[in-house]
Amino acid sequence: MKRVLILVAICAILGGVYGYYLWNKPTADASSQSTDFEVESTALYQEYGNNAAEADAKYLDKAIVVVGTIATAPSTTESGLVSITLDGGEMGGVNCELSPEASKASVNNFQMGQKAKIKGICSGFNDIDVVLNRCVVLP
Amino acid sequence: MKKLLFLVVFSLATTIQIFAQVQIARNGHVSFFSDAALEKIEGHNNKVASTLNTATGAFSFKMNIKAFEFKQALMQEHFNENYMESSKYPYSTFKGQITDLSKVNFSKDGTYNVSVKGDLTIHNVTKNVTVPGQIIVKNGKAQAKTVFNVAVADYGIEIPALVKDKIAKEVKITVDTQYEPKK
Numbered sequence: 001m002k003r004v005l006i007l008v009a010i011c012a013i014l015g016g017v018y019g020y021y022l023w024n025k026p027t028a029d030a031s032s033q034s035t036d037f038e039v040e041s042t043a044l045y046q047e048y049g050n051n052a053a054e055a056d057a058k059y060l061d062k063a064i065v066v067v068g069t070i071a072t073a074p075s076t077t078e079s080g081l082v083s084i085t086l087d088g089g090e091m092g093g094v095n096c097e098l099s100p101e102a103s104k105a106s107v108n109n110f111q112m113g114q115k116a117k118i119k120g121i122c123s124g125f126n127d128i129d130v131v132l133n134r135c136v137v138l139p
Numbered sequence: 140m141k142k143l144l145f146l147v148v149f150s151l152a153t154t155i156q157i158f159a160q161v162q163i164a165r166n167g168h169v170s171f172f173s174d175a176a177l178e179k180i181e182g183h184n185n186k187v188a189s190t191l192n193t194a195t196g197a198f199s200f201k202m203n204i205k206a207f208e209f210k211q212a213l214m215q216e217h218f219n220e221n222y223m224e225s226s227k228y229p230y231s232t233f234k235g236q237i238t239d240l241s242k243v244n245f246s247k248d249g250t251y252n253v254s255v256k257g258d259l260t261i262h263n264v265t266k267n268v269t270v271p272g273q274i275i276v277k278n279g280k281a282q283a284k285t286v287f288n289v290a291v292a293d294y295g296i297e298i299p300a301l302v303k304d305k306i307a308k309e310v311k312i313t314v315d316t317q318y319e320p321k322k
Contacts, residue, residue, distance in 0.1 A: 022213060023211065023213055024211060025211065025212045025213060026210065026211065026212060027208065027209060027210065027211065027212045027215050028212060056229060060205070060226070060229055061205055061226065075166055077166075077168070077185050079183070081185060081208075083166060083185070083186075085165075091321075092165070095165060095166070095186055097185060097186060097206075097208075121205075123186070123203035123204075123205035123206035123229070124203040124205065124206075124229045124230060125203075126165075126186065126187065126188035126201045126202060126203055126230070127188055127201045128163065128165045128188040128201075129165050129186070129188065131186040131203050131206050133186075133205070133206050133208065134208075
């Protein structure tokens with residue numbers, strides 16, 4: 001009887017610890033996600049410009065690798081997240097927000113006109129930019 | 140001929156004028172805050188697109204729901220899957236108008252308190268809302284700020300019975316967008 005109680009108690013503690021771990025697990029960046037897509041930023045922008053619903057069906061919530069020219073000066077939010085926009089061929093582009101770790105590592109590494117290869121998770125098209133979140137910089 | 144030339148120049152000038160009156164923001168910030176006994180829930184979207192027409196006072200906002208970032212992965216998952224259903228409804232929009240535009244002088248630096256009225260769409264439900272806001276003009280560039288509460292039930296968002304008493308029925312929305320003249 002005592003043994004059963006101890007077993008139950010151990011299970012409860014382990015369950016609690018696991019629950020606590022799950023609850024506090026930080027949001028993952030794109031690096032660990034597999035991807036089927038590697039596209040030029042201009043091509044991705046055009047796909048969204050032509051038919052946003054179709055592009056959403058293909059890309060929304062998926063990890064994408066995007067290659068393109070940095071079109072705007074990098075910006076940093078108050079919380080320290082760095083963003084760069086890759087050329088979309090028109091007014092908008094592919095707006096990439098880096099993960100906190102990637103932001104810290106590459107805050108001074110970007111210049112307008114440079115080529116960049118970014119992997120991020122697509123959150124859709126806000127009528128100006130295609131947005132990628134939790135991005136990492138690929139070599 | 141002269142008349143035609145005048146017409147062309149005039150229409151060109153008007154086009155340029157209208158062009159310059161639209162300011163855009165592509166890194167606008169909208170945050171969502173729910174203060175509850177169970178847990179404080181906070182999400183930030185730094186990729187909100189917005190346009191402001193300084194001549195007509197027309198405002199538009201569009202944001203990707205999946206671009207809201209949370210500290211905890213589980214919170215982000217619950218926000219997207221259980222509440223906002225962001226795979227079905229991936230966007231939220233606002234289209235409206237400054238109702239007291241005459242208060243704002245876009246060519247003079249300053250902070251102007253305004254009222255904005257328009258259609259807010261969340262979770263595929265559209266409601267007409269009026270919110271107080273601030274227009275801050277600096278060097279010809281506008282910044283827009285507002286804080287308002289949204290009752291989640293108004294937008295067809297259900298709180299599961301299990302946590303009904305532990306999650307706030309109203310969430311605080313904070314908007315801060317910095318505009319640049321459209322090039």
